[in-house]
Amino acid sequence: MVVVVMFVSILMSCNSNKKEVAFQFQDESLSAEERVNDLVSRLTLKEKISQLRYDAPAISRLGIPEYNWWNECLHGVARAGEATVFPQAIGMGATWNPDLIFEMGTAVSDEARAKHHQFIKEGKRRMGQGLTFWTPNINIFRDPRWGRGQETYGEDPFLTGKIGVNYINALQGDDDKYLKVVATAKHFAVHSGPEKSRHQDNYQTNNKDLYETYLPAFKAAVKEANVYSVMCAYNRYRDAPCCGSDMLLQKILRNDWGFNGYVVSDCWAINDFWQAENHGVVETPAEAAAMALNNGTDLNCGNVYDPSLNDAILKELVDEVAIDAAVKKLFLARFKLGMFDATEHVKWANIPYDVVASKGHLALSEKVAQESMVLLKNENKTLPLSKDLKSIAIIGPNANATQALLGNYHGTPQQFITPLKAIKAKLPNAEIHYALGSDIATGWSTLTPIPITVLKSEGEAGLKGEYYSNNVFKGTPEFTRVDSIINFVWTPKRPINNLKSDNFSVRWSGAIKPTESGAYRIGLKASSFAKLFVNDSLYFEFSAEYEPKTKYFDTVLEKDKSYNIKIEYNNALSDPQAHLLWAKLDEDLITPAIKAVNKADVAILFLGLSPEIEGEEMEVELEGFDKGDRSEISLPKNQIELMKKVHATGKPTVVVLMNGSALAVNWAANNVPAILEAWYPGEFGGKAIADVLFGDYNPGGKLPVTFYKSVSDLPDFKDYNMANRTYKYFKGDPLFPFGHGLSYSNFEYSNLNIADQVSLKNAINISVEIKNTSKIAGDDVVQIYLTHLDREAQNAIRTLVSFDRVHLAAGETKTLNYKIDAEQYAWINAEGKKILEPGNVLLSVGGKQPNFTGVANASSTSVFTKRVLLTN
Incomplete structure (x- = not known):
């Protein structure tokens, strides 16, 4: 009896210390899944649909704040003001150093967390201020004409996968309970231009190219890095829009790979489903919404799901169970990010803001x-x-x-x-x-800021600026001053002291009085909403909701003649900037x-x-x-x-x-x-x-x-199709091959040790020595390629199967060991299946591909080849 009384007493004490909650989903002691189920059970259909849009509104009656899912961190936190800016992704690929990119991803996610919590403290929940990042872009850069290829890690699936996995792991963190941020592998799949027709194009490939080239990096992101989000692409693949493809989103992504996160559409991609000038595969927005949701797209970056899913429900094109499943995935992500928990309980919520653009992060950017x-x-x-x-x-x-x-x-x-x-x-x-x-x-x-020498305002040099603490020029300005040039990046400070939000506006007025006659281009670059007037006529207006945008016009100006100019800039974003620019033409x-x-x-x-x-x-x-x-x-x-x-x-x-x-x-x-x-x-x-x-x-x-x-x-x-594309299949003579790069050092490879025969399914063990024969320390990238000699007609010229960036002091020698497992030396057949069979393979080991001459041959390094027989 005494034991029972003591147990009841302890239980009552624990319950008395438990935080009072209004709703079960607020109880941190429950699992995330239990909390999500309770929350979603309390939502109306209208509320559920509203949560499937990227700019999900607040549900005040349940204490759920608004959330904008649209955030970017391709090479540093983007579109959110001050941040460390690392090299563009293609440069990250050129490092051939996944460990370094993991360090970079850790720094980026530190800044992302610090910035997010600072934004929340300031009551800011707009685009670019959240924790769900639409990064990395792991599409294959199959054609140099593609303008977005700069966002990728290059043309090779293996290199792309290794760097992508490390970046994702660093972004999402290593905590068992909470995600640091959500990473998003994009654009799934078979997507790499052209840009101008991406809303209409329908691409076809054989299964070999699909499974050998276009899918491996995504599979690695899912299976090795447990990426929590995937973004589907604009184009169609095998007749189905990628954001409405059962094959891509259900069969491959979820069924074959076991992906259990959420899928987000590329922005306004679902609109293309019903627009006749684009894919036009259905006739109405409701059908488009149903097609995307039923085939696995959970979150809509765009305006189709809300309100068109309501119409789809009424027409029995989709049922509420499918909506519930999508909503649950999205709220589960928010719970896993700790958005509904006390910040002191979330490992990542207490990273100080001073990590942003810190000395360590800047040094890493330089490295x-x-x-x-x-x-x-x-x-x-x-x-x-x-x-x-x-x-x-x-x-x-x-x-x-x-x-x-x-x-x-x-x-x-x-x-x-x-x-x-x-x-x-x-x-x-x-x-x-x-x-x-x-x-x-x-x-x-080449546009440069219009100088003070030609700007005039009421007898002073420069333009008069009227600064308002709202973004609609309401009331009287907080202050008025003359700005010498209009070339502002208001990061991290805003132009108005103690501004409580990002909302402000500036009206500049005055005149341009050129000192030379001639043809000029006058431009305005701004990160938000802007208008440019000359002699009281509106020349253009624009909004730059994602990145700063430049608009311009060409005109003839006369020396010493005044041209009245007015700029209206309305800011509502966290990265405000405005630049009045010009160039003299025909110089x-x-x-x-x-x-x-x-x-x-x-x-x-x-x-x-x-x-x-x-x-x-x-x-x-x-x-x-x-x-x-x-x-x-x-x-x-x-x-x-x-x-x-x-x-x-x-x-x-x-x-x-x-x-x-x-x-x-x-x-x-x-x-x-x-x-x-x-x-x-x-x-x-x-x-x-x-x-x-x-x-x-x-x-x-x-x-x-x-x-x-x-x-x-x-x-x-x-x-x-990959025929005659990338180093793997290109039959011509490249100017500089994949893997090419010189050093001020010289590297010699020797003592290559690989068995003459290897039993199928066993790893191919490789040992090699590399020596820096110069008087300066340097790096070389050990590159191991494999060729299927007995299946050359069906396979790549060679395939990268391992790599390693190695630093050697002057005169230093290192012995390096590698294993190429059966998964790597298998080949993909016409059906997209991996094949392991006896036969001869050729391995090349060194700091470059073999068999190039002239400038295409990296003379500061060397390479060896070895034939190996795979046996039963």
């Missing part, structure tokens, strides 16, 4: 940038350049371009270290002669560049592309470019002309490429002694470039894509 650098050519050891140079010409459209540091889907860095800025800092005593030389492409003028840019080169000891040309003209579904139509994609893969003609004229001066010339996709730099490969590929290298990109150019960092990156010589070498852009 990733350094490791992403790929030295394509270095004839006669042109690089590294001497720091004793007295005079250097810095030429080219990317030498001082901040956007070329960032790529797309980026945050706002604290600083922009362009190559020009970095080289000036590294060589403070040298004369630096800078000239633009050319625009990035003919017709795409001779080459002559000043040649003058600069003639004054210098060496010329460094910063060429390439820009995320302003290659990227996602753009309006850009220039020669060689097509709505975000490219129709040609060579450098724009004006850049080639600049390069040839600089080279003709006879001055030593180095070319640095900044771009998101492979470039056919054929003339440079044949004529310029040194070429460095730098990608879009993040906020420390300029410093990383300067470190490589002047020998403070020894490059070790390798190409994650093939550099072809011409689009004429490639199949049709819309042909998704």
Whole structure:
């Protein structure tokens, strides 16, 4: 009896300490599944449907706050103000270093958590402020024309899978109860351009290509990283829209792979189902909503589910059980993120805000940038350049371009270290002669802030700015001042002190009074809603809901004539910025560049592309470019002309490429002694470039894509079959092959040890020695490729099956060991099945692919091959 009384007493004591809850789903002692079931049981049908949209509204009666599922962290937290900006994803691929990308993902998710909880404290729950991230993009960069290829890790499924898995693991964290953030593998599946027709295209492939190329990275994300979310693609695959494909979303993703997270549509992709000018596979929004939900798309980025699912219910196209299942998946994610629990109980909720753009994170961004650098050519050891140079010409459209540091889907860095800025800092005593030389492409003028010298407002230099603490110009301004130039990035501080939200607006007014007559391009770049008036006429208005957008118009201005100008900027986002820009058209840019080169000891040309003209579904139509994609893969003609004229001066010339996709730099490969590929290298990109150019960092990156010589070498852009694509199937001569990259060190491979015969299903064990034979420490990437010699007609030329980035001190030798298991050396047949059978395979082990010559051969490393017989 005493024991019973004591037990009852203890139980009553525990219950008395238990937090009172109004609803069962608020009870943290219950499992997440129990809590979700209770919550959903309390919702009306209308409320359930409302939670299937990306901007889910609050349900006040249950104490459920609004939540916006749309967040990005492709290479750092994006579109949410201040953040560390790492190199673009293609540069991450060029590191060939999954461990480094895990470190990066940990830093990114730290910043994501810290920023989210700070936003919540400030009452902010908008786009870019949540914990569900639509990252990573693990599509295969099968064609260099694709403008969004910069978002991927390259053309190889194995490399993509290894980097993607590590990034996902770092983002989602290692806690048994709570997810750090939700990662989203996108775009599922068979998706890589063209951008302009992605809403209409219907792609077909054979099963071999599907299971060998397009699915492995997604399978790894699900099976190895337990990615919690998958985003389906815009296009159709085998006649069904990807966001309404039973084959992709049910059979493969859920049934075959056991995926138990949620699927989100790409944005407004479900609208394409019923729009006749797009896929047009159904006739009404209700049918589109039913098709997507019934086939496995749980969350709608767009406006079809709400309200069209209600109509679908009434027409018996979908039942409430399917809606319940989707709603439960979404709320389960929110519970697993700890959104309904006390912050002190959630491991990730107490990361301090000072991790954002912290010294450690900035140093890591610089390290990733350094490791992403790929030295394509270095004839006669042109690089590294001497720091004793007295005079250097810095030429080219990317030498001082901040956007070329960032790529797309980026945050706002604290600083922009362009190559020009970095080289000036590294060589403070040298004369630096800078000239633009050319625009990035003919017709795409290089816009710069309109200077104070031509802006006038009521007798003062500059424009009058009226600043309001709301985003609708309501009431009187908080203050009025004259701004010398309109070139603002309000991160992390807002222009108005103690502003409680992101809502503010600014009206600038005054006049432009040019000091030269001529044709001009006037542009406005803004991150939110903006209007531009000239002489009281509205020239354009736009909204930039996702990333800053630039609009412009061309006009003729007369010297000393005043043109009234007014800008209205309305901010509602967490990344506010506004820039009033211009360029004088038809200027001779080459002559000043040649003058600069003639004054210098060496010329460094910063060429390439820009995320302003290659990227996602753009309006850009220039020669060689097509709505975000490219129709040609060579450098724009004006850049080639600049390069040839600089080279003709006879001055030593180095070319640095900044771009998101492979470039056919054929003339440079044949004529310029040194070429460095730098990608879009993040906020420390300029410093990383300067470190490589002047020998403070020894490059070790390798190409994650093939550099072809011409689009004429490639199949049709819309042909998704892999024949004659990527290093695996390309039968021509590449300019620079996949896996190519030079070093200032020299690496020799020796003592390759592989058994002559291996029994099927056993691992192939590999041992090899690598020696740095130079006097400088450096990195090489050990690349192991496999060829099925008895099945060459059915299989790739070679397939990457293992890789390892290795650092060696000067003169150091390391013995390295690898295992290639049966899963890796199996081959995929026409039905998409893995086949293990006896036969001969060829393994190549070294710092490059075998059998290339000339500039395509990486002379600073070596490679061995070995035939192995697989036996029963």
